[in-house]
Structures are given as C-alpha cells and as structure tokens.
Amino acid sequence: MPLSIQRLLSRTLLSLGLLLLVSPCLFGQDGTAHLGSFVGKWLTSSKQGVVEIYDCGGTLCGRVVGLKHNRDANGTPWHDEYNPDPEARNRPVCGSLVFRNLQWNDQRATWAGRLYDAENGKEYEGRLTIERPGEMHLRGSLIHFSWLSETVVWTLYRGELGADCEMRESNALRSSN
Known part of the structure; x- marks a missing residue:
C-alpha cells in the first residue's frame, strides 16, 4: 500500500x-451537560428533610443531609426502620441514599431511575424535572404501576444544616412555607 x-x-x-x-x-448520551440545575441541596415537599443531589459520574445521586427532627423522644437518631433489607434497618436516615445513578433521558428532558422513600421503605420509579429555576418536580410511581403516580415539588434549600444533620430554622425555610 x-x-x-x-x-x-x-x-x-x-x-x-x-x-x-x-x-x-x-x-x-450521558447527562453531564444537564447536571447544573439539579445539583444542590433541595428541601422536600413536606419541608421535613433536605436531600443533596450530586454528580456521580455523569449520573445523579441523592442523599439525605438534613432532617427537621433527626432524633426521637429519647434523643436517638432516626434509623431506616422500614427498609426491606433487615441489615439496613440500623442505618441512620441521615446520610442514606434516596437515589443513585439516575440516567438522563433526552426525549423527556428528565432524569429517571429508582427512588427510595425511607418513610415507608418503598422503592419507586421516578423522574426529576426542573420547571422553574429553584423548583424541581419529582414524579414517582410504584414500580410497574406508572398510572398510580404522584408529583411533588422540591425547592432549593438555602438554610443551614448542623453537623448533627438537623435543619436549622432560618429565613430560607420560613419563606418557603
């Protein structure tokens, strides 16, 4: 040649x-270009918790970083008592993953994957979308029952978090009520 x-x-x-x-x-093909508006600390719709969403290799992960009440009446931190895995039930709720490796879906302009709710120990199919700056819509449905779905709105959290995972009362929290 x-x-x-x-x-x-x-x-x-x-x-x-x-x-x-x-x-x-x-x-x-990965969601790296779409991470920016999702990454941060988000106040849940119940205003009882804060979830930090972060980049985990081009996918989204989220973990609990704040709770309005992190301890029971005896002063013991809340544990993941409803987790279907018996070994995980002694794990503190604070710091636990509520979702990992959510994938970007170009067709729907959304992050999608499985979400975990420590309040009931159930896993859901979920989608995250940004409707307006500082406002994220989280749509979840029981796996295999997408017609039984609910959408909740999370807002960016601008308050303070203590080292003990307690949410500090702040103007940011009061104004979001």
Missing part, C-alpha cells in the same frame, strides 16, 4: 476513533 494512502487511512481511523470517543458528550 502506498505511503500516502496508508497515512490517509490511518488519519481516517484515528478521526473515527476520536469521534466515537467524544460522541456520547456531543449527543447527550
């Missing part, structure tokens, strides 16, 4: 390889 054809072929293969390497970024 003549040297010029070999160079052309080698450059073409190199270009194709680079295109395949960067194409997920160009065509939105």
